Amino acid sequence: MEIRHLQALITVAEADSFADAAELLFITPAAVSQQIRQLEEELDLQLFDRSLRPPRLNTMGESLLERARKLVEEFDDFKSTATESTIRGRLSIGSINGITPSLLPETLRSLVRRYPQVRVRIEEGQSQILMRRVMRKELDAAIVSDVTELPESMERIPIFSEPLVVISDLTKNPQSWREALEADHFIRLNRNAGLGIQIDKALKQFHLNVDEAMELDSTDSIVQMTLAGLGSGIVPMGRVSPEVARNLRIFPFGEPQVHRHVVLVQRKGTSSSELSQLLYQELQSQLAERT
Template identity: 35%
Template sequence: MELRQLEYFLAVAEEGGFGRAAERLNIVQSAVSQQIRRLERELGLPLFDRSTRHVHLSAAGERLLPEARAVIAAAHRTRQVAAEIMAGTDGILRLGAIHGPGDRLYRTLAELAALAPRLQVRLKDAPLADRLAAVRSGELDAALVRALASAPGLRLIPVWTDPLYVALPASHPLAAEPVLRLEQLAHLPVRLTSREKNPPFHDLITGSFREAGIEPPPGPPFTSLQETLAEIGAGAPSWTVFYEVSGLPPALRVAFRPLAEPALVTFLAVRDRPLTAALRHLLVSFGAGPRDDGQPS
């Protein structure tokens, strides 16, 4: 059974004849008659009574008419939804998420909901490597990533920038500075998270050390942020650098100061192909909408 056969059946039933149905469909009458006969053979039922000059629905045709209308309406709705998916106003957007800072992601999703109310966003929280692999495989449409310099096979589109913070003893003379530069911290032992735990962030910081021409002495190991802050406040002078996730953490005898540079850039990782309309809407919601040529600004 073909959809066009049901459309022809509906046209003949509503127009009351094969000729008028052909005019409505803008095809020849013989094509309408042929498709109706094929449909009747397939169903094993006569759909029209052709015993008089006028064409009338048979009892079987009368019963099947609302079913045919429902099928055609569903087909039209499917085409409409498909068009809306192509336009990015409907569908499902699968996004790899990160935590914080603040409610930035949720504000972005609220903007997206206002722009495309029927577009559903499904968030997936996973380690960085898993997020990138899921984008490459098509399991995710995009993923948020921090501080990543490159990702083979993917395009990285910057969507926001956050400051980095230095944590150091509140009694240290540098705590009096409103903003710190890496050069000022060159001789103070640094507690830096290991590369295995966060390669992009570790590379960002160590690369910034090299660019600034400094090599701070290594301090005690970085464990968790809260434990490291406690040791900075109570032990020998040292410092660490971190980014805000859900506000600055409480810590006794520790001062937090923004770092002049580098900043922490968050990217949207997407496959290296033209962006879908849904992804373009997402970038607009981030405030990083595409230029006229379709590439991100």
């Protein structure tokens, strides 16, 4: 049994359902169910009345809930105060693979130059996992792609949006984005990357029949594969440099064109929210410079 189990209990209690709690925690309902079961097994007592369909906390559960809340709160306190007592201003941020090298280095450099007492740690990963870590207070904020629905307790600040494009190599000669996608093999982005999910949805929405030939982890590799003539793909416009663009056929993806939205996500009322505010400003001025 670990803190995570108590957090699950608390979240389920607040969400009034396993499914909703799962969404809040950025895991699947099955995972929540398992965590609660483990908790019940280790304590050897029923916490929920399973005869009701969204299982409801029973008396035992209610009474434990209070104590669990207190414990988790103290635990969180421990983490935050331990950190803040030393270095004033410390920021752990997550960032999805791909945009880190293009966006963050300059931003952080100027942030640190302007506020030398601020220390930053970056962690890369996939949107969903980063979100989970923000929720668990393991990160202060995360730069993620296109979170469809955000729990009440979190907020999102848009950073930038870029259009998605269909790319295919010069040997083919499609007349439209549809044809480019349907007439060739399709090179798709990993289906558990945020952007990969978004593209999936869009494809369904447009009723496209694609022949999935490959599944890759990064947009850059998709560009490379397309260049090599192995199929067509969908990537954010920004990922295609001008030189590369000359060797590809490029169509806007979707009608109207689909965009990926890169946002900064954080918990509401984070104690370090002033800091992520600074980060956000820095990001903005950084982006302004580029255009």
